[in-house]
Structure formats: structure tokens, C-alpha cells
Amino acid sequence: MRITHVALRTLELPLVAPFTTSFSTQTHRRVLVLELHAHIDGVEVVGWGECGALSEPVYSEEYTAGVIDVMTTYLFPMLFEAQRTTPLTAETVAHHLERIVGHRMAKAAVEMAVLDAQLRAAGTSFADYLGVTRESVPSGVSIGIQGSIPQLLDVVQGYLDAGYVRLKLKIKPGWDLDPVRAVREAHPDTPLQVDANAAYTLVDANHLAKLDEFNLLLIEQPLGEDDMRQHAELATRMRTPMCLDESVVSATKAADAIAMGAAQIINIKPSRVGGYLEARRIHDLARSHGIAVWCGGMLETGIGRAANAALAGMPGFTLPGDISASDRFYAEDITEPFVIEDGFLAIPREPGLARVPDAGRLEAATVETLRVDA
Numbered sequence: 001m002r003i004t005h006v007a008l009r010t011l012e013l014p015l016v017a018p019f020t021t022s023f024s025t026q027t028h029r030r031v032l033v034l035e036l037h038a039h040i041d042g043v044e045v046v047g048w049g050e051c052g053a054l055s056e057p058v059y060s061e062e063y064t065a066g067v068i069d070v071m072t073t074y075l076f077p078m079l080f081e082a083q084r085t086t087p088l089t090a091e092t093v094a095h096h097l098e099r100i101v102g103h104r105m106a107k108a109a110v111e112m113a114v115l116d117a118q119l120r121a122a123g124t125s126f127a128d129y130l131g132v133t134r135e136s137v138p139s140g141v142s143i144g145i146q147g148s149i150p151q152l153l154d155v156v157q158g159y160l161d162a163g164y165v166r167l168k169l170k171i172k173p174g175w176d177l178d179p180v181r182a183v184r185e186a187h188p189d190t191p192l193q194v195d196a197n198a199a200y201t202l203v204d205a206n207h208l209a210k211l212d213e214f215n216l217l218l219i220e221q222p223l224g225e226d227d228m229r230q231h232a233e234l235a236t237r238m239r240t241p242m243c244l245d246e247s248v249v250s251a252t253k254a255a256d257a258i259a260m261g262a263a264q265i266i267n268i269k270p271s272r273v274g275g276y277l278e279a280r281r282i283h284d285l286a287r288s289h290g291i292a293v294w295c296g297g298m299l300e301t302g303i304g305r306a307a308n309a310a311l312a313g314m315p316g317f318t319l320p321g322d323i324s325a326s327d328r329f330y331a332e333d334i335t336e337p338f339v340i341e342d343g344f345l346a347i348p349r350e351p352g353l354a355r356v357p358d359a360g361r362l363e364a365a366t367v368e369t370l371r372v373d374a
Helices: 064-083 090-097 104-122 126-130 149-162 177-186 202-214 228-235 251-260 276-288 302-311 359-365
Strands: 002-020 025-040 043-051 136-138 140-143 166-170 192-195 242-244 265-268 292-295 344-346 366-373
Touching: 002 064, 002 359, 025 064, 025 104, 043 104, 043 302, 064 090, 064 104, 064 366, 090 104, 090 276, 104 126, 104 276, 126 302, 140 149, 149 166, 149 177, 166 177, 177 192, 177 202, 202 228, 228 242, 228 251, 251 276, 265 276, 276 292, 276 302, 359 366
Parallel strands: 140 166, 166 192, 242 265, 265 292
Antiparallel strands: 002 025, 002 366, 025 043, 136 344
16 A cells, blocks of 8 residues: 545534533534545555544543644654555554554544555455454444433433433433433333543542442443542442443553453443554453453544444444444434434445545535645
8 A cells, every 4th residue: 555645624513412521512523534545556545534532632632633733743754654665554554653652543543544445445344354244233322411300301212212222321420310310210121321431539439339229231431541440449339330431542451451350341432542453452352351342432423433333343342332323413424324223223334444425515514624645
């Protein structure tokens, strides 16, 4: 593969409803999409990637403007230099970029675009590349913090009516026991989990342990991302299984969490861990230790949603992920929309890793384009 140029497209996509977590409220999504042009065996191929970083550094230290800077200043120049002397493949991207510390979401988007181009050239789907044999994956939904409990119950009922098979409620101090109790009483048999996005500390252990009465699938990232030891301590004081998200940024961190007893379950977000190849390594590691994993999301467009659906088809993903239909967040996706059928989303089988954007929708959503030439 020889990359000729990359177009970095910044998109503005309004959300169908505000999405509130413990750290922010989003009313629109500013998405960075990569359009990578390359020659593979004499054939021109376009690969697509999507970055999970938010506009502000509130979920992680990465943010859209910073991602663009690190890509244009370091990541792509390094790949362009490497491809002059070494065959470039998706499997070598991480090696070529390892001198740059961190910036996993930026690296993940670059690797994604390269892998997409590579698979398209080979006529291979991402599902086949991963060895996935399933045809579809169960669809769960992440529900943001609402203005009131009656409003929450209305939103929950709407998603259940739409066919979602698992609910995830965002919680924070002051919005936890009462809303969870209300949902559990209304839907006693529906798989239910909660996500705190690191909003609590170990001082809150006794309060968080009161969630045990609600028969939850898991509690996700209740403490700070650096609080691995504290998560292990909290796990001994709750019956609800402990799940890590922000703390697990690599297979190495996943191994540490498992060894310390800090995670009985792991949420794998490919963008957070540096890409789909590292996500596969975490899956393999967790499965070998009997640790369940599920696929989280970053409000992806159809580009990232397609890849996540394929990843979630791997055998270790035994819990429903946050792989919702396109209309969960967007009135009009930039790709052919994903829809739920009987609680499941179909795994794409066309060549490539990502679903190709519709040219008209992509152009309409683009607010800025930056071309980077090799």
C-alpha cells in the first residue's frame, strides 16, 4: 500500500435529542472522518475512518482539534516516511506510530482508514477478517440523564418499543438510586446496567452498594480512570459486577485490571484503546481469562457503527453492546442507516471495515476539509 493523500473532514451532525452524561451534554456531534486515498497493487482504493474523540477533552484528554493537529503534524508524516522504505499494512501502523506517546483515538482512526482500504482491495469484509460467523448482534441502548423520572420512563419505554434488548442508564451523584429503582420496578425482567463515567469516589462505596438490590448486569466505570486499585476495592464491596471503560486503554491495562480484580467485565471501545486490532487483542486476553466483554460506542456514524457491529460478533462479546440503530442519535446518518430487526443489528458483509458514506450526505455535513498529501 502507498498512501497518496488523506482528506480530513470535520462534520457537524445534530443529535435527535440531547445526550447527557455525568461530564457533559451533547446536542450535536462534531465528527472527524478520514478519507484515505491509496494505491494497492496498482489499483486506487479509498479507505474510511472515523475518530471517536469529542469536541472537548472531557471523556479523555483527546479532542477534535487536537486530533487534527497530531495527525497532520506527526502521524501522517510518519506513515508517509515509513512507506518510502517499508511495505505499509494496517498491521504495521501501530508500530510506525509508537514513538508518539498516547493519542490513541487519533491513531485508531488512522489505522481504521488504512485497514478499510486494505480490506477493500482484498475484497474481504471486516467480519471475515476477524473470523466472525454470526450474522447479527443484539442491540443495547445508552440512555442519557433525563430531566425527571417520568421523562426517563417515557424514554425507556420508547426504546423498548423500538426493540432494544438491553438498557444502560447514565448515572451521577444525585441521579442514581431513584431513577434506577423506577426503571427496574417498571421493567423487572429487562437486562439493565448503569454507567457513571467516573463520577464517584471510593467514599461513595456504601451508597453505590445500594445499587445491588436492582439486579444489574454491571456497573460501569464508577470511579476515576486512574483508580484501578480503588475499583478492585469497590468490587469486593458490591455484588454488582464491576465493569471498566475509561481505565482500559490497552491490552496491558486490561491485563492489569483482570489481575487486580478491578474488572469482572470490560467495555471495549476501539477508539479508546487505539484501534480495532488492539480491541481484538483485549477480546482475546479477556476471553482467555473468562472475562466477559461488550462493545461500547462513541455516538458513531454508520462508518464506525459498521465496524463495531463486526467486532461485536466475535465470540467473547457475550453481553449486548451499545450498537444502536442509526436513528438513536441521527435523524439522517451519513451512510445507509442501521436498523433494528427483532432486537438485533445485521453485521455488514461487504468488503472493507466501514460502511461507505453517501456522497451527498457527507458533503452536506462537512464544515471543514483539510487535505494532507504524501
